[in-house]
Amino acid sequence: MKIASVADVKARFSGYLRDSQDGPVVVTRHGRAVAVLLAVSDDDELERLLLAHSPRLQAILEESRRQIEESGGIPHDTFWREVAAEESADAARAG
Numbered sequence: 001m002k003i004a005s006v007a008d009v010k011a012r013f014s015g016y017l018r019d020s021q022d023g024p025v026v027v028t029r030h031g032r033a034v035a036v037l038l039a040v041s042d043d044d045e046l047e048r049l050l051l052a053h054s055p056r057l058q059a060i061l062e063e064s065r066r067q068i069e070e071s072g073g074i075p076h077d078t079f080w081r082e083v084a085a086e087e088s089a090d091a092a093r094a095g
Contacts, residue, residue: 001025
């Protein structure tokens with residue numbers, strides 16, 4: 001992991017992008033971390049990274065956790081039966 005100031009990153013951005021292939025580059029301003037440069041190897045990794053930092057997705061997940069805590073959720077077998085039934089219904093509509 002490298003640490004570089006905003007001024008350094010600004011002056012040598014291409015170099016720090018290359019460096020990010022070897023590990024995160026922490027960008028600092030006045031000695032405090034303000035950003036991280038991360039290399040992305042494929043579209044799936046990029047999507048996971050973006051979703052992990054999506055306020056909307058985090059709100060949906062938090063609401064789901066709250067609902068599961070309150071209701072106790074549904075049994076594993078029931079969940080998979082409902083998934084299978086939905087897939088069957090989708091297949092029937094498609095074709």
